[in-house]
Amino acid sequence: MIEDTDADMIEGxxxxxxxxxxxxxxxxxxxxxxxxxxxxxxxxxxYSGTGxxxxxxxxxxxxxxxxxxxxxxxIYMGVTSELGPVDxxxxxxxxxxxxxxxxxxxxxxxxxxxxxxxxxxNLEPYLQQLANYDEREIKVYESAIELSTDIAIRTLTSxxxxxxxxxxxxxxxxxxxxxxxxxxxxxxxxxxxRDEAETSGIKIDRMETSGKLWDLVFELYIRTNNxxxxxxxxxxxxxxHSFAAxxxxxxxx
Numbered sequence: 001m002i003e004d005t006d007a008d009m010i011e012g013x014x015x016x017x018x019x020x021x022x023x024x025x026x027x028x029x030x031x032x033x034x035x036x037x038x039x040x041x042x043x044x045x046x047y048s049g050t051g052x053x054x055x056x057x058x059x060x061x062x063x064x065x066x067x068x069x070x071x072x073x074x075i076y077m078g079v080t081s082e083l084g085p086v087d088x089x090x091x092x093x094x095x096x097x098x099x100x101x102x103x104x105x106x107x108x109x110x111x112x113x114x115x116x117x118x119x120x121x122n123l124e125p126y127l128q129q130l131a132n133y134d135e136r137e138i139k140v141y142e143s144a145i146e147l148s149t150d151i152a153i154r155t156l157t158s159x160x161x162x163x164x165x166x167x168x169x170x171x172x173x174x175x176x177x178x179x180x181x182x183x184x185x186x187x188x189x190x191x192x193x194r195d196e197a198e199t200s201g202i203k204i205d206r207m208e209t210s211g212k213l214w215d216l217v218f219e220l221y222i223r224t225n226n227x228x229x230x231x232x233x234x235x236x237x238x239x240x241h242s243f244a245a246x247x248x249x250x251x252x253x
Contacts, residue, residue, distance in 0.1 A: 001029070001030065001031065001032035001033075002029055002031060002032030002033055002036050002037055002040070002064045002065060002068070003032055003033050003036050004033060004035070004036045004039065005245075006032075006036060006040060006234070006236065007036055007039035007040045007043055009236045009243040010040055010043055010044070010236055011043045011047070012243065013236060013237070013238055013241050013242075013243060014043065014044070014047040015047070016238070016240070016241050017047075017238055017240075017241075019047055019048050019049045020049035021049060021050070022048050022049060022050040022052070022053065022054070023044055023047065023048040023049075023050075023052075023053040023054070024053065024054045024055075024056060025044060025053055025054070025055050025056070025068070025072070026055075026056045026058065026217065026220065026221070027055055027056070027057060027061050027065055027068060027069065028057070028058060028059050028060060028061065028065075028221055028224070028225065029060070029061060029062070029064070029065035030060065030062050030063065030065070031062045031063025031064040031065050031066070031084070032063070032064045032065075033064055034064050034067060034086070034088065034147060034148050034151050035147075035151075036064065037064040037065070037067040037068045037071075037151070038067070038151050038155070040068050040071075041067070041068060041070075041071030041155055044068075044071065045071065045159075052072070052073040052159065053071070053072050053073065054072050054073060054074055054075070054076065055068065055069040055071075055072035055074075055075045055076065056075075056076040056207075056217055057069060057075060057076065057077050057078075057081040057082070057083065058078070058081065058217045058218050058220070058221035059080075059081065059082065059221055059225070060081075060082045060084075060191075061081075061082070061083055061084075062082065062083070062084035062189065063084055063085070063086055063089070063188070064086070066083045066084050066085075066086050066179065066192075067086055067151055067152060067155060069083060070152055070155045070156050070159070070160070070202075071155045071159055072159065072160065073159055073160050073203070074160060074203040074204065074205050075197075075202065075203065075204050075205070076204075076205045076206075076207050076213075076217075077194040077197070077204050077205075077206065077207065078194070078206075078207045078208075078209050078214050078218075079193070079194060079195075079206075079209060080193075080209070081193070081194055081207075082191035082192065082193060083179075083191070083192045083193075083197050084179075084185075084188070084189065084190070084191060084192055085178070085179055085180070085181075085182055085184075085185050085188055085190070085192070086148055086151075086152050086179050086180065087101055087102065087103050087145065087148060087180065087181070087182045087188060088101075088102045088141075088144040088145060088147070088148045089101055089102065089188055090102050090105060090141060090144070101182050101188055102141040102142075102144045102145050103145060103181075103182050103183075104182070105138070105141050106138060106141050106142055106145065109130075109133050109138050112126060112129055112130060112133075113130065116130065148180075149173070149180055152176060152179065152180065153169065153172050153173070153176070156172075156176070156202075157172065160202065160203045161201060161202075161203075164201075175200050175201050176200055177200075178192060178196065178197075178199075178200060179192070179200065194206065224237075227244075231244075232244040232245060232246055233245045233246065
């Protein structure tokens with residue numbers, strides 16, 4: 001998962017490179033922290049000699065990894081490459097659900113509250129259910145949703161979608177609806193493939209699966225993914241340098 005220390009590792013690696021001609025980031029990740037993604041975008045843009053970077057997605061760049069792709073000036077994708085919604089997911093302790101969309105939590109609370117307000121009869125069933133919610137937590141969830149949306153919009157309008165920077169926020173949200181609104185894709189982990197992503201105005205360069213570039217990128221992905229799934233938890237590397245996070249004893253168990 002993408003976390004704050006990844007930005008430090010990436011910065012440490014970029015310090016050792018000649019980036020006068022720019023930077024290309026090949027990324028494969030299920031997601032993680034939106035704030036960490038924002039830091040990584042800032043690091044990549046500021047270390048690149050051109051002030052921008054390209055992103056290549058050989059397989060999956062979901063959630064916070066999609067945000068990192070948003071920070072690029074363009075995204076290279078094959079026909080099977082996947083981006084994903086960027087709505088925040090919350091860990092619910094002491095629950096069989098585990099992880100749930102912040103949007104769903106907020107909407108379910110508001111729906112239940114509104115039905116209670118409109119009820120003319122027995123309020124007890126609603127009060128019992130509302131007792132399961134903490135209003136302070138709802139505010140935290142709403143803040144997480146606002147943060148995710150803000151990072152996505154600010155990142156895109158300061159990069160590949162600069163032409164939208166003067167548009168009203170609701171116009172931009174409408175264009176990015178499939179990424180910001182979980183009901184569009186039904187579930188957070190559902191893929192947004194290349195052709196669908198292009199309809200939102202995201203600048204995508206198509207890599208053909210029969211092309212040499214795709215062959216090289218995909219081979220690198222397969223080799224690195226095998227290393228990550230068998231030896232380490234994550235790997236960040238350039239041609240000459242590498243950082244790897246080891247699998248802890250607890251994770252191995």
